[in-house]
Amino acid sequence: MSDTSGEGAADHLVFRILGPLQLIGRGGMIRIPPGRQEVILAALLLEANRVVSTDYLVDLIWNDDPPDTARTQVQICVSRLRKIFAGAGIDAAITTRPPGYVLKADGETVDAAVFARQLAEARLLGKQGRAAEAADLLKAAGRLWLGDCLSGISSDTLRSKARQLDEERLTAVETRLQFELDLGRHHELVGEIQRLVHDNPLRERLRGLLMLALYRSGRQAEALETYRVGRELLIDELGLDPGEELRQLEASILSADPALHTAAPSRQHSPAPAAPDPAPAPADAPPPPSYRDEIPRQLPADTADFVEDEEQIASIERALTGDGTRRAVGLAVIVGKPGTGKSTLATHIGHRLSENGFPDGQLYCxxxxxGTPATSAEVLGRFLRALGIPGPVIPEALDERAEMYRTLLASRRTLVVLDDAASESQVLPLLPGSSACAVLVTSRVRLTALPGSYRVELDVLDTERALALLERVVGTGRVMREPAAAEALIRTVGGLPLALRIVAARLAARPHWTLASMVQRLANERNRLDELTHGEMTMRASLSLTHDGLAAGDRKLLRLLSMAQGTTLPGWLAGALLDDDRPFPSDLLEPLVDVQMLDVVGVEATGGFRYRFHEIIRVFAREQLAAHDDSAVRGAALERMMGGWLSLAEQAHRRIYGGDFTVLHGSAPRWELPESCVDELLVDPMEWLDGEQANLCQAVEHAARERMDELSWDLATTLVTLFEVRGYLDQWEQTHQQALVAVKAAGNKRGTAALLSSLGSLYLSRSQHDESRTSLGAALDLFSELDDAHGLALCRRDLALLERMHGNDELALALYAEALRDFDRAGDVVGRAIVLTQRAHIWMRQGLDDTAQSQLDEALDIYRSVGYSGGLARTLRRVGQVLLQRGEHGQAVSTLTEVLELCRESGDVIGEGHLLRDLGQALSIMGRDEQAKRFYDSSLTVREQIMDQGGAAMVRLDLARLLERTGERSRSREMLETAARAFRDRKMSRELREAERLLGVAPDAGAVFRTEPAG
Known part of the structure; x- marks a missing residue:
């Protein structure tokens, strides 16, 4: 039962809205600046742990007249709130989740959530006849209130929502008073209820409670007078008579009904009957699978100053949406030279169509x-993961990925936006098969070979639209005052949207400049260039003008930042490139954002901004880098940037595993970020690794290309922390092969061994046993030559697992023993725990349960001591299997349920499918057939929804045996036939033999099917 004291609950509160808005940090009350930040925090708290759209926040602040910068200002407010949280030590996060933000907070830290929970618990206690406990809990809930909800907040919309909570407060008070009246406390309640009736004179339930309390206190006349006053008030104010319940209460008082002295029959409850032999919670109520169809919202932000060509947009939208009779996927291609706004137009159309045209989401890449074009297989891998398919389930072959992709989109209305396509061959595998979907492509080449495509070729802006764009950025008044200069300015930049935006932003930042002076400046710049009429030369002129107007430090940062390879860039890179250790390094980038040499394209969960170069600006900055910075300057900055990526990846691994365990590191220099910045970035280290996956992989490639061999192998192997958990097997292989080329060219034996050892683990994950043995053997030879204990331990552990999978238990045990000695020599306790957990399975298989359990107990102690939850979950699963083998079925179910919750908390859908199946097997052994079926069905649902047909077939085999035993032979046979087809397709020979045996030999079908657990 929850704490009912009120004070105990209040001790944990961080966010208070039941009264004035309050934020409580580790040092006490935190001031929230009044105005926008206050409104945004209040809105997020009213919907705590639910998404609040940016459009809704804009409407709250500006009603129907938001400025063009409204969304940016909301982003800034959210960023400032995040900094306030971090500075106050508040364990909560405002994360970006399309179409807006969500405030993630423990329910016990938000007073409204605590109030709602206590109210629900009190109602349940009342139904169970426990009125005294219910009343106490409602008193505690009442003490959470410090006044009217969100008192002092100016927003009418928020006040309307707050009034709903105020109403719930009053309802809770009435419910508590009813419970206390039922307990005979009428004498103590009269005064309180009189005050409440005075404050709420038209509330009939309160008036009825007062009449009842007065009557039970021997004050019949006052009770009837209370009714009379209330009746006259209702008639005068509302023209209504009292309701039926109040009239009936008056009649009962007049007749001195004896029932008025007891609790109402509806509130008298007998104790619930005891349930015979209560089963474990998971068996009684099998939890549904946590997997849900993902709705991707991947479009970049729309552009506030976009100038529409409605006819052009309408024609593209018709091509995408069709008229209802189209049989093929809608396909439109936007082509044009650099700077004409292809990506901007595609993003704008995508947002326009997002809800009505394609409600099942938007994929973007x-x-x-x-540059170096993305492969179709790489893009399909990203899209499949965005659609909810875990990495290990994604097939390797391009055609199989394309088939899975088309299958997932067959029943959805999804828009796919493919930006900056290189060729038709790159795009074709990315086309859905369903006519309900559509694809919008942008490219610098015409892509004439795409079948059935509608092509739009963008040109520069005409004068009318260019003037509209200029007016939106610098203001209509300035343009109207200098119409001739405005048109001259448009001609000078050649009508290119990007160039015009850059120049307009410069004017907007300097209101004392005239448009004519800017025209003159551009004319001077043109005199310094050779070719003035070519589009890119016009772009270069405007870029040069903006670049030369920057401060020297900002120009240097722009040049150095061009070395970064990623599509989007984090703010901390600025600090690394300039060797500046300020706590908020993204501040260094703001001058570049102000003049639009760098775009803000998103906000991270931590509150930091994401930045992106326009490709032409990146090219320009690289030209400037080559002209102004020598190789020593470039090399030092590159080393710091790469060292920053390595340092962060290393610290993320350390926070996940509890230390530098199960990973090898080299001697490459690190660039250490400020501690506060690291703590902010790595609040959730696995999520940070996942979010920066593309940049981290490109950093490995970049380091290998620059012959930074030591850094490339170290970063690549450190990233296995991410690749292994999230199933990014393609990235695992790609990064390692790139780094392997660099270390071999440099004669780096340890780096070569580390990469070969890690590739051996990858091949094991893919069941490529021959390749794994070869790679691990080569690594073992190199580590032996180097006498590297840690490397030897990792190799021998995986070689032992390989032997175990082939049934060579004695050889596996010998290798595990050697691996343990090596891990102990290296001081790697987590490595030791992994070996103990894997080795325990052999003892289980040999019937030595006590030996297995002792190994697992030691592993659990290690994982708990370092705080490694992933290892804890895997070992606890094995403990559950030992318990099941011992016949301790109830304890096994309890343990496996605990692991299931761990998997769900970490988002491990594959693990969830395994655990649901484990629980089904356990309950089947216990004879709880109906409960076992529910778990098997849940496991099957998970497996099918992530398209893991092999895993689904294993569940079907288990379920078929159970169905045969319960007499459902027709369904059992159907399950077996489906499973056999899947086993045959996937060359799972042992499982296929078992399925075929059951199909042919029905009498044996009642036996419990046991398979070796994964891992």
């Missing part, structure tokens, strides 16, 4: 046609 930058295909990098102007």
């Amino acid at each position: 930058d295909l990098r046609g102007t």
Whole structure:
């Protein structure tokens, strides 16, 4: 039962809205600046742990007249709130989740959530006849209130929502008073209820409670007078008579009904009957699978100053949405030279169509046609993960990925936006098969070979639209005062939207400049260039003008930042490139954002901004880098940037595993970020690794290309922390092969061994046993030559697992023993725990349960001591299997349920499918057939929804045996036939033999099917 004292609950509160808005940090009350930040925090708290759209926040602040910068100002307010949280030591986060934000907070820290929980618990206690406990809990809930909800907040919309909570407060008070009256406390309640009736004279339930309390206190006349006053008030104010319940209460008082002295029959409850032999909670109520169809919202932010060509947009939208009779996927291609706004137009159309045209989501990918193009397989992998498919389930072959992708989109209305395509061959595998979907492509080449495509070729802006754009950025008044200069300015930049935006932003930042002076400046710049009429030369002129107007330090940062490879860049890179250790390094980038040499394209969960170069600006900055910075300057900055990526990845691994365990590190220099910045970035280290996956992989490639071999192998192997958990097997192999080229060219034996050892683990994950043995053997030879204990331990552990999977238990045990000695020599306790957990399975298989359990107990102690939850979950699962084997079925179910919750908390859908199946097997052994079926069905649902057909077939095999035993032979046979087809397709020979045996030999089908657990 929850704490009912009120004070105990209040001790944990961080956010208070039941009264004035309050924020409580580790040092006490925190001031929230009044105005926008206050409104945004209040709105997020009213919907705590639910998404609040940016549009809704904009409307709250500006009603129907938001400025063009409204969304940016909301982003800034959210960023400032995040900094307030971090500075106050508040354990909560405002994360970006399309179409807006969500405030993630423990329910016990938000007073409204505590109030709602206590109210629900009190109602349950009342139904169970425990009125005294219910009343005490409602008193505690009442003490959470410090006044009217969100008193002092100016927003009418928020006040309307707050009044709903105020109403719930009064309802809770009435419910508590009813419980106390039922307990015979009428004498003590009269005064309190009189005050409440005075404050709420038209509330009939309160008036009825007062009449009842007065009557039970021997004050019949006052009770009837209370009714009379209330009746006259209702008639005068509302023209209504009292309701039926109040009239009936008056009649009962007049007749001195004896029932008025007892609790109402509806409130008298007998104790609930005891349930015979209560089963464990998971068996009685199998939890549903946590998997849900994902709705991706991947479009970048829309552009506030976008100038529409409605006819052009309408034609593209018709091509995408069709008229209802189209049989093929809608396909439109936007082409044009750099700077004409292809990506901006595509993003704008995507947002326009997002809800009505394609409600099942939008997939987006930058295909990098102007750099190293993304492969179709890589893009499909990203899209499949965005659609909810875990990495290990994604097939390797391009055609199999494309088939899975088309299958997932067959029943959805989804828009796919492919930005900066390089060729038709890159795009074709990314086309859905369903006519309900559509694809919007941008490219610098015409892509004429795409079948059935509608092509739009963008040109520069005409004068009318260019003037509209200029007016939106610098203001209509300035343009109207200098119409000739405005048109001259448009001609000078050649009508290119990007160039015009850059120049307009410069004017907007300097209201004392005239448009004519800017025209003159551009004319002077043009005199310094050779080719003035070419589009890119016009762009270069405007870029040069903006670049030369920057401070020297900002110019240097722009040049150095061009070395970064990622599509989007984090703010801390600025500090690394300039060797500046300020706590908020993104501040260094603001001058570049102000003049639009760098775009803000998103906000991270931590509150930091994400930045992006326009490709032409990146090219320009690289030209400036080559012209102004020598190789020593460039090399030092590159080393710091790469060292920053390595340092953060290393610290993320350390926070996940509890130390530098199960990973090898080299001697490459690190660049250490400020501690506060690291803590902010790595609040959730696995999520940070996942969010920066593309940049981290590109950093490995970049380091390998720059012959930074020591850093490339160290970063690549450190990233296995991410690749292994999230199933990014393609990235695992790609980064390692790139780094392997660099270390071999440099003669780096330890780096070569580390990469080969890690590749051996990858091949094991893919069941490529021959490749794994070869890679691990080569690594073992190198580590032996180097006498590297840690490397030897990792190799021998995986070689032992390989032997165990082939049934060579004695050889596996010998290798595990050697691995343990090596891990102990290296001081790697987590490595030791992993070996103990894996080795325990052999003892289980040999019937030595006590030996297995002792190994697992030691592993659990290690994982708990370092705080490694992933290892804890895997070992606890094995403990549950030992308990099941011993016949301790109830304890096994309890343990496996605990692991199931761990999997769900970490988002491990694959693990969830395994645990649901484990629980089904346990309950089947216990003879709880109906409960076992529910768990098997839940496991099957998970497996099918992530398209893991092999795993689904294993569950079907288990379920078929159970169905045969319960007499459902027709369904059992159907399950077996489906499973056999899947086993045959996937060359799972042992499982196929078992399925075929059951299909042919029905009498044996009642036996419990046991398979070796994964891992």
